[in-house]
Amino acid sequence: MKKYLVIILGPTGIGKTDLSVDIALRFKTEIISCDSRQFYRELSVGTAVPSPFLLNKVRHHFIQHLSVTDYYSASLYERDFLNLSGQLFRKHDTLILTGGSGLYIDAACGRLDDIPDVDPEVRNKYLRKYSEEGLESLRADLRYIDPDYYRIADLRNHKRIIRALEISESTGKPYSFYLHNKGKERNFSIIKTGLRMDRDELYHRINDRVDSMVSAGLEKEARKMIPLRYNNALNTVGYKEFFSYFDGDISREKAIELIKRNSRRYAKRQMTWWARNKDIKWFHPEEKENIISYVEKMTENCEL
RNA sequence: GGGGAGAUACCAAAGUGGCCAACUGGGGCAGACUGUAAAUCUGCUGUCGAAUGACUUCGUAGGUUCGAAUCCUGCUCUCCCCA
DSSP: OOOEEEEEEOOTTSSHHHHHHHHHHHTTOOEEEOOTTTTBTTOOTTTTOOOHHHHHHSOEESSSOBOTTSOOOHHHHHHHHHHHHHHHHHHOSEEEEEESOHHHHHHHTTOSOOOOOOOHHHHHHHHHHHHHHOHHHHHHHHHHHOHHHHHHSOTTOHHHHHHHHHHHHHHSSOHHHHOOOOOOOOSSEEEEEEEOOOHHHHHHHHHHHHHHHHHTTHHHHHHHTGGGTTSGGGSSTTTHHHHHHHTTSSOHHHHHHHHHHHHHHHHHHHHHHHHTOTTEEEEOTTOHHHHHHHHHHHHHHHHO
């Protein structure tokens, strides 16, 4: 029996959660989350994890299975996803993958090249070098170690440069050596559906959703995270703005306003990420029946 | 009724004779991104154009000047103070 991974992606706040549950029920299957912030068990209000009611209706995976203190990455997600989907495909022909984390979705789809793990010491070394000597120093290293990547790299983005340096140094081969961009074979077919709507409509939804998060206790949740705030998982919209408020740098109203703005910008970045992906079939979230028939059609056609 | 202050692009706010299509901030738009990605980084934001550039702007109508957002006059509106 052929296996299908149905992906439901879309920007934050567009309504993926409810729709995914309906679709999973229709196909009598389970949902794998691909939302890099819903992984953390300490976060729930600010990440809009599915309600207990929904979690009870359909089995979800990768929801709050990590701690904000855990190290995690797109490649770990790829590994975990392959393990899990391998198991679930024994019971189901179709699985639902829902989320808004573009890079993680790509990881699940096999679009990341295999690159060896790096020695954390090497990473720390370059992070230290960046804070002590600045970007220019890292650039000089990169030009020497990996001139090919240097030519195409975003030389103003320290994260890109550090990544290339740490790989090159840890593995003894330049970062560009590992970049093939071929894509890896998966033993299931991928059906990508995307949700979109008018910008104004989406921005209204986002603004309203932030207000409801605040009434649902986002501030309290953020306050509890103060001791853990320097973990990367908390460099997240909804938390970092409240930290600024707790520090006395901005007012509470300002923090809420910034959460809305940053959520809007995040949504835009997500849409930009997917814009170049031509094999996504786009729908308005209200077109539930259309999505279902599209998926049915795709799964039937492929079986022929 | 008297006195004072001001009207600048989506908003806020600089500019006070040429270096001004106009600083800066916000908001917005667009993009990049193969390992902490809700992160990180970049460009644009008067109109037309891929671009050199052209054209129209600084409440409004005139005027002074080689040249005005900047100076002068009338008008309109806003705000503040005193009555």
